[in-house]
Amino acid sequence: MKKICIIGGCGHVGLPLGLVLSDVGFDVTLLDINKDSINKINNGIVPFQEEGAEELLNKNLNKTLFVTDNSDVVKDQDVVVFITGTPVDEHHNPKIHEVMNVLDKYIHLLHKEQLIILRSTIYPGTTEIIEQKLQKCFNAQPKLAFCPERILQGKGIEEIRNLPQIVSAVNDNARSEAENLFSKVTSKIVHLKPIEAELSKLMLNTWRYLEFAIANQFYMMVEDKGLDFYKIYNAMSEDYPRAKNYCRPGLAAGPCLFKDTMQLSAFYRNQFFLGQSAMLVNEGLPNFLVGQLEKKLGSLKNKKVAILGMTFKANNDDIRESLSFKIKKELEFKLAEVLPSDPYLKDSYKLEDVLSDCDALILGVPHKEYLDLKIDKPYVDCWNIWK
Numbered sequence: 435m436k437k438i439c440i441i442g443g444c445g446h447v448g449l450p451l452g453l454v455l456s457d458v459g460f461d462v463t464l465l466d467i468n469k470d471s472i473n474k475i476n477n478g479i480v481p482f483q484e485e486g487a488e489e490l491l492n493k494n495l496n497k498t499l500f501v502t503d504n505s506d507v508v509k510d511q512d513v514v515v516f517i518t519g520t521p522v523d524e525h526h527n528p529k530i531h532e533v534m535n536v537l538d539k540y541i542h543l544l545h546k547e548q549l550i551i552l553r554s555t556i557y558p559g560t561t562e563i564i565e566q567k568l569q570k571c572f573n574a575q576p577k578l579a580f581c582p583e584r585i586l587q588g589k590g591i592e593e594i595r596n597l598p599q600i601v602s603a604v605n606d607n608a609r610s611e612a613e614n615l616f617s618k619v620t621s622k623i624v625h626l627k628p629i630e631a632e633l634s635k636l637m638l639n640t641w642r643y644l645e646f647a648i649a650n651q652f653y654m655m656v657e658d659k660g661l662d663f664y665k666i667y668n669a670m671s672e673d674y675p676r677a678k679n680y681c682r683p684g685l686a687a688g689p690c691l692f693k694d695t696m697q698l699s700a701f702y703r704n705q706f707f708l709g710q711s712a713m714l715v716n717e718g719l720p721n722f723l724v725g726q727l728e729k730k731l732g733s734l735k736n737k738k739v740a741i742l743g744m745t746f747k748a749n750n751d752d753i754r755e756s757l758s759f760k761i762k763k764e765l766e767f768k769l770a771e772v773l774p775s776d777p778y779l780k781d782s783y784k785l786e787d788v789l790s791d792c793d794a795l796i797l798g799v800p801h802k803e804y805l806d807l808k809i810d811k812p813y814v815d816c817w818n819i820w821k
């Protein structure tokens with residue numbers, strides 16, 4: 435049985451992978467610095483919403499799945515997977531040093547017999563830099579692979595098992611070991627070189643971000659003219675095969691799409707105009723929505739405005755980089771009193787209370803709990819669930 439350690443193993447990407455690998459019989463240790471998540475997982479509690487995770491956790495915990503903050507475990511592993519965050523800085527450039535800091539923290543515990551897998555979404559060229567560092571440290575070729583994660587947050591377990599896995603590596607040894615590993619959980623492996631694999635993941639997320647941007651741009655263009663966007667959208671897409679995947683407008687938020695588009699832009703020396711424009715459009719939508727409400731009410735000053743849905747996507751509890759908070763800031767700047775509400779968050783106003791107390795509403799995220807609401811106050815709903 436192979437021993438696998440996942441660094442960042444309690445995170446949104448690390449945990450589903452650890453659960454799936456432990457469920458096929460690998461001896462998996464989740465190594466993390468987040469003590470709260472470690473405690474929860476050790477007590478059979480999944481720290482965030484993830485379909486099917488609790489069942490796998492309770493089935494495998496302390497049998498083939500272990501959780502720790504003790505970095506010494508790294509020494510005894512056959513495979514070490516790195517899955518920590520890869521944010522961008524205030525200039526929208528990748529914070530490469532954060533990736534390197536994590537590597538530096540564990541590098542003295544790694545050795546050349548181990549397969550080392552990078553799984554975060556990384557800036558193109560990062561695998562090569564890490565290869566050089568490891569080679570210097572081992573005085574030998576490392577077995578290094580980059581195998582990007584492409585799951586949809588919340589559906590990670592199902593998707594790890596069903597999506598093709600992109601495998602890239604710095605040499606044949608690493609490639610075949612990584613392929614063997616992932617073949618135990620998914621049936622299709624796709625091979626690329628590391629730089630190609632790094633770009634593939636960024637291009638996927640960027641493409642999605644651009645899709646949202648065009649929908650959002652059209653929404654703003656049409657609504658700004660006082661016309662009904664969805665009347666046009668429905669007419670042009672109904673029974674029209676080439677519009678089947680035409681995105682609907684909505685807040686394009688979360689920890690990945692924005693920053694990965696910016697990583698790709700940085701890679702192309704900030705000459706990626708389409709990506710930059712998409713960022714301006716998507717980041718401008720919250721301001722536009724507040725502007726729409728302001729038009730309806732005349733002024734937002736002293737008005738009680740409810741925001742329904744504070745998480746970054748529907749039916750999920752993750753608030754990372756949620757644009758509902760940008761809406762909140764903009765409303766406060768216009769001197770409104772804001773009532774944020776979200777059934778997936780503990781510390782927010784109750785839905786019944788905000789519905790009766792507010793003067794107006796903005797729909798932040800179309801959680802299923804909102805679909806059947808009958809709203810009798812002025813509202814802005816770019817998702818069009820209330821018409």
Ligand SMILES: NC(=O)c1ccc[n+]([C@@H]2O[C@H](COP(=O)([O-])OP(=O)(O)OC[C@H]3O[C@@H](n4cnc5c(N)ncnc54)[C@H](O)[C@@H]3O)[C@@H](O)[C@H]2O)c1
Binds near residue numbers: 441
């Ligand atoms: N969230 C997604 O749906 C998704 C999907 C595909 C790829 N990704 C990529 O995966 C990477 C991780 O994203 P995430 O959403 O899992 O982030 P996350 O913040 O949920 O998880 C990262 C984990 O790493 C831990 N960590 C940080 N520093 C550490 C250290 N020095 N040692 C051990 N653990 C440490 C954190 O405590 C946290 O639990 C990012 O590159 C992201 O772009 C995310």
